[in-house]
Amino acid sequence: MTNSISDLEHSEVILVTGSNTTEMHPVISSALKRAVRKRGAELILVDPRKIRLQRYASAWLRPKPGTDVAWINGLLHVILRDGLQNDTFIRDRTQGFEEMAELVKRYTPAHVEEITGIPAADIERAGRLYGRAKKASIVYAMGITQHTTGTDNVKSLANLAMLCGNIGIAGGGVNPLRGQNNVQGACDMGALPNVYSGYQQVGDAAVRERMALFWNVPQLPKVPGKTLTEITAGVLSGQVKAMYIVGENPMLSDPDLRHLKGALRNLHFLVVQDIFMTETAAMADVVLPAASFAEKDGTFTNTERRIQRVRKAIDPIGDCRADWSIIADLSTRLGFPMSYGSPEAIMDEIARVTPSYGGVSYRRIEGVGVQWPCPTPEHPGTPILHKESFTRGKGVFHAIDFEPPPEVPDAEYPLYLSTGRVLYHWHTGSMTRRSAGMSERVNRCEMEISAHDAAKLGLENGQEALVSSRRGQIAVTVTVSEKAVRGTVFIPFHFAEAAVNELTHGLRDPVAKIPGIKVCAVKVEPAPVSESR
């Protein structure tokens, strides 16, 4: 997030898109709902599904899946046509405006309606609502990014925020909600193929030399490594022979599972470190038992870049060990000694080699966590990014044309499939499916479908159905829901027994390499009676 969670309550207008906030980020959704109910903020919701937030929305736009660039260009068009843009911000802080403005001339509300199915009048209304606000924020999540045009979608939202000067101000910003407890921190710490901690490029010789000196090694590998997708491809082509997987379960979370399973089978050596025997761990040669979050010290960095303490509440269960201690031990045994007395000592090292974490220490974040960048111990932290200037100097407008998603419904696979999570489960379910309370609420894979589509297909609520795509088939329980929009079904990915990622395609955004799992084409049919339970 460029801004903070609490800052959302100071927005006049909040545009939420691709985030089912009340289920995925319930506590943040409360801030949104308070903004509407208590402060009179206007909520623009752009989501095909009739999610709970719709009750709070002043405007609700239902685009066809995968048409985000088009509706965002439509808003840009309306704002420019009506002269609602922030000329001062555009002049002083951005470049590339002309090209963008030229391109969006084509995106008239009528044209956008043709692409997205959103009525032109709603595009007009949403554009004016956002454009007229003194401070408006944009909130999004994986519904924007998990597309083959994910990067374009995000750049388009950045266009919108910059056009109206909603960057660097309280109540504004572009605010992605991160879906995993420490996905922000894992990125910050350089658990990525191309950067060290603090996004320092491995391809930069000066940075590399500094890190080598600091880590006391003669040299570090120069070429950026492989992403997860590329590692998988490397395994299939025989380039990658071994994997060490710590606390992830790609065998359920990744798209096109059959492809991945084939890859993992091809490995000569697989080590998995986890708290449960996950679908991935079951394929390992060696499984190392790790401690849960309650059994160790450390820090997580949240979606608003706030670095917060994790504290040990109980001793590790059985022979489990904290991941940090396993990694240090393994490194030492492999001839690169690592000896840290505690996670605090590791954080002290992080602070020394990571400019944006330079001022972070356990003492500093004992009471309230600090938001990076926090370069020095005296620095107050950064609740709002890009106040005076962008990281690169000027903000760049991108002229982006709409491109249809790579797979759309056709005669054989006539429905859109979208995937995600539900309130009571989290990711691959290895924790929540072992919770009595959560399982009591939801314990089977339910497919949301509109009453219209269900009737057409002869499906009744609670019935078993088979869903197939070009890549696979799963059995799910039918839930006729008013949340669903005609022509699209929604299936959560928590359930190993009905792994929806057997259906999704592995096509990726060319820049971010994020898979386009929010849109693919499927067919749904009643399950044959013999297969029903």
Added chain:
Amino acid sequence: MKQVTLTINGKSVKTSPRSTILIAARSAGFRIPTLCYHPRLASVGSCRVCVVEIQGRGNLAASCVTPVADGMVVRTDSERVVAARRLVVELLLAGGEHNCSLCAASGDCELQNLAYELGIEKLDFPVEAPGYPRDTSNAMIERDLNKCVLCGRCVRACNEVQVNEVIDIGYRGARAKIVTAFDRNYGDSDCVFCGECVSVCPTGALREKAARFKGRPWEFQKTRTTCVYCGTGCQLDVNVRDGRVVKVTSDFRHGPPNYGSLCAKGRFAYDFIHHPDRLTTPLIKEDDEFREATWDEAMDLVVLGLSAIRNQEGPDAIGVLASARCTNEENYLLQKFTRACLGTNNIDHCARL
């Protein structure tokens, strides 16, 4: 803003004109007991426990909703005030099923504390509990409205803080009770089990069901930490007794980002920690079956496997997957290990999922 001066219990107190008597008295060091008041919620002045005497006024005033005024003379502890408070609490005790020895809240109950603070020894009224059936409709929240004092804190928490808009005060007069839509039990209602209502309930009316009989309130050791689910980073307290996590609570005083609020997962999905499925020992696969191993055995095998491939195929034949579940320290160490020890940049995690 110009400050106002009032007199509380004979002491001159300067305060903001926006202050209430309660806030002014507390900041001046005078304790006024409260029940329906909660610092995170709008004040409604409904329970009358916080009443005070204001010179020149006939009736006692609820201090939590009465603004201060210049020259006001207030007594927080006069005989009349204490008698009124005692009467209120006695009536509350008589109006419900407040049998502390059978109550999960004993030791963590504001009503129990009030009875003690006000020196109530016996009730002058017959006890007439409403006789509502207990709501045991779900595995998370147990609701016993016979212990409810109708302070309305749960209603305000549900509507003002979480804005889930699930409960309200229904019916009228002596029949008033906290209801969901159509007065259903929680399990069949629109409730999303954030547990905000439980966190503000002053009595045993709303309790965490799984924690029942797992320890007394004063036995819990609380460790503040950060939630393990989504990226909000809610601050929570893991409540432990005898080495076991028995419940999760939070506190609005922890501050950002969640100010004490949690969701169903953060508050109730902690039972995976002690689940029998937890891996508790290293495992080595032999002939397609896992067998238990010691750490030394397992680590030796990992060292052998990784170094063989590194030596024969080069470091880039190894791929490492880090975790968005693990701590910063662990992710930092893992990328350092991958780059400096293994000698490859092949490290990634599922940030894109």
